[in-house]
Amino acid sequence: MPAPTPGIGLAVSTVIFALRPNETGEPSVWLPLVRRIRDPYLHRWALPGGPVSVDESLETSARRNLLETTGLQPTYLEQLYAFGDVDRSPTTRLVSIVYWALVRPEEAERVSLGENVRWFPADDLPDLAFDHNLIVEYALWRLRTKMEYSRIAHAFLGEQFTLAELRGVHEAVLQKPLDPANFRRQMESSGAVEPTGEVVSGGRHRPPKLYRYAGAVELVDAGPLTARVVAAAAQHPPISRDDGPAEPRVAESAPALQEDHR
Amino acid sequence: MPAPTPGIGLAVSTVIFALRPNETGEPSVWLPLVRRIRDPYLHRWALPGGPVSVDESLETSARRNLLETTGLQPTYLEQLYAFGDVDRSPTTRLVSIVYWALVRPEEAERVSLGENVRWFPADDLPDLAFDHNLIVEYALWRLRTKMEYSRIAHAFLGEQFTLAELRGVHEAVLQKPLDPANFRRQMESSGAVEPTGEVVSGGRHRPPKLYRYAGAVELVDAGPLTARVVAAAAQHPPISRDDGPAEPRVAESAPALQEDHR
DNA sequence: ATCACTTCGGGTCAGAGCGACACGAACCGG
DNA sequence: CCGGTTCGTGTCGCTCTGACCCGAAGTGAT
Numbered sequence: 001m002p003a004p005t006p007g008i009g010l011a012v013s014t015v016i017f018a019l020r021p022n023e024t025g026e027p028s029v030w031l032p033l034v035r036r037i038r039d040p041y042l043h044r045w046a047l048p049g050g051p052v053s054v055d056e057s058l059e060t061s062a063r064r065n066l067l068e069t070t071g072l073q074p075t076y077l078e079q080l081y082a083f084g085d086v087d088r089s090p091t092t093r094l095v096s097i098v099y100w101a102l103v104r105p106e107e108a109e110r111v112s113l114g115e116n117v118r119w120f121p122a123d124d125l126p127d128l129a130f131d132h133n134l135i136v137e138y139a140l141w142r143l144r145t146k147m148e149y150s151r152i153a154h155a156f157l158g159e160q161f162t163l164a165e166l167r168g169v170h171e172a173v174l175q176k177p178l179d180p181a182n183f184r185r186q187m188e189s190s191g192a193v194e195p196t197g198e199v200v201s202g203g204r205h206r207p208p209k210l211y212r213y214a215g216a217v218e219l220v221d222a223g224p225l226t227a228r229v230v231a232a233a234a235q236h237p238p239i240s241r242d243d244g245p246a247e248p249r250v251a252e253s254a255p256a257l258q259e260d261h262r
Numbered sequence: 263m264p265a266p267t268p269g270i271g272l273a274v275s276t277v278i279f280a281l282r283p284n285e286t287g288e289p290s291v292w293l294p295l296v297r298r299i300r301d302p303y304l305h306r307w308a309l310p311g312g313p314v315s316v317d318e319s320l321e322t323s324a325r326r327n328l329l330e331t332t333g334l335q336p337t338y339l340e341q342l343y344a345f346g347d348v349d350r351s352p353t354t355r356l357v358s359i360v361y362w363a364l365v366r367p368e369e370a371e372r373v374s375l376g377e378n379v380r381w382f383p384a385d386d387l388p389d390l391a392f393d394h395n396l397i398v399e400y401a402l403w404r405l406r407t408k409m410e411y412s413r414i415a416h417a418f419l420g421e422q423f424t425l426a427e428l429r430g431v432h433e434a435v436l437q438k439p440l441d442p443a444n445f446r447r448q449m450e451s452s453g454a455v456e457p458t459g460e461v462v463s464g465g466r467h468r469p470p471k472l473y474r475y476a477g478a479v480e481l482v483d484a485g486p487l488t489a490r491v492v493a494a495a496a497q498h499p500p501i502s503r504d505d506g507p508a509e510p511r512v513a514e515s516a517p518a519l520q521e522d523h524r
Numbered sequence: 525a526t527c528a529c530t531t532c533g534g535g536t537c538a539g540a541g542c543g544a545c546a547c548g549a550a551c552c553g554g
Numbered sequence: 555c556c557g558g559t560t561c562g563t564g565t566c567g568c569t570c571t572g573a574c575c576c577g578a579a580g581t582g583a584t
Contacts, residue, residue, distance in 0.1 A: 442562085466560085
């Protein structure tokens with residue numbers, strides 16, 4: 001339709017969420033930021049991102065950039081919003097397509113930390129570059145809203161999980177305690193999860209059953225775009241790196257993992 | 263962050279919805295399309311849109327372009343999604359920020375119809391340019407989804423309206439009949455509407471009360487972006503053109519308007 | 525072995541919300 | 555004054571949900 005627009009930079013940024021224990025040991029929402037090494041906003045913390053190249057789609061660009069800057073491969077990735085106010089960058093005109101992503105705790109700990117990449121608690125951020133504070137705020141709102149009507153919580157967990165772990169994710173994101181009995185009832189009646197038959201022993205209490213997500217139920221109802229999302233997810237399976245130790249999951253090794261979660 | 267990206271066109275398009283009577287006289291969802299006068303997709307029907315200039319925000323660009331191509335000033339305008347697949351345009355690489363809009367029936371009828379602008383029923387479209395069929399499908403899904411949990415219906419109506427008119431909007435969008443009594447109960451208990459005190463006489467039945475939207479309740483909960491949306495709406499008040507005849511609204515003249523709606 | 529302690533998992537109960545439906549109220553036209 | 559229409563109020567039953575209870579099933583200490 002238009003000739004290539006001159007003078008407007010097109011970038012993709014991503015808000016990445018993961019659950020990590022805060023100072024009191026309880027899990028809460030964190031996100032990685034990168035320090036800017038260029039003007040504008042030199043040395044300020046900012047969302048990971050970069051320009052879109054001509055031969056990659058927006059989502060592909062987000063994935064590639066995420067891998068390059070933080071080493072992360074998210075289990076969930078969705079477009080958030082396009083930010084394009086004229087004055088959002090003090091120098092050049094900049095339009096950013098922003099995505100938001102969820103990663104698992106194991107994956108999160110692999111982030112190559114350094115002077116220029118660091119985790120921050122989502123609700124206590126410094127002054128970020130551009131309008132990134134607003135963007136994070138909006139992404140957090142979307143995360144919390146979506147947590148209540150869809151099934152994104154599992155993107156924070158592994159293949160199998162106990163209902164207590166799943167409830168822990170909800171509690172961490174929504175920042176309020178949930179009744180275990182009622183939570184169980186809802187999950188079971190929704191048909192979203194199914195028991196695997198295995199249990200986790202080792203805790204000093206009755207061993208809980210392990211569950212998995214029932215594939216029949218859609219992860220998220222994104223409407224007509226769902227087909228594209230699902231197809232894209234198939235191309236990028238939820239983490240299956242061949243480096244690093246496999247995560248021991250069942251029986252005696254489970255308690256250690258629970259420590260990570262709570 | 264990035265230098266201006268070369269080789270990628272940046273455009274804004276808008277899916278505009280209005281309620282118009284279909285062949286059986288009942289109101290249904292329509293949208294205006296424009297015929298392309300350039301390659302690619304020469305002569306195909308497409309969403310109104312155009313390039314973003316460096317000195318206007320995305321939303322401003324959408325509003326300006328809408329006015330230029332169709333003459334419409336929507337009462338509701340919200341960003342839908344950014345489409346940026348590599349192959350969505352056969353010639354140049356094209357990223358489109360798509361908005362969706364709602365306009366009132368009176369406003370809709372002002373669209374300067376011609377060989378190159380025409381209304382189409384939303385669920386019976388021809389083959390459109392680019393991926394615009396998918397885009398419209400997604401916009402329709404958003405419209406229907408959002409109708410159920412927010413208050414966008416009023417964007418299809420004037421300042422005052424009867425509950426039957428409001429229910430008519432919901433029925434047209436959701437394509438299913440709603441129980442008048444239950445619909446009334448919901449609207450009243452939600453506190454979203456309040457009676458103006460006036461009634462509409464002239465119908466051969468009990469005269470219905472007129473309502474307006476209670477300003478206290480947010481139009482839509484868009485989260486942290488709401489403030490920006492509200493501010494933008496204040497700059498673009500919901501239609502107050504000084505040309506054209508004022509719409510007679512109350513008492514004896516109301517029945518004629520009802521004809522438009524049902 | 526038994527007990528204290530923990531979480532798991534199944535159950536009850538009351539209140540809110542909603543769909544379905546009934547019926548008087550109010551107006552018009554004949 | 556009567557039939558026809560929609561408006562507006564009320565009722566009933568079902569479902570969902572939040573709050574709470576308690577036995578079940580483990581571990582660790584005595």
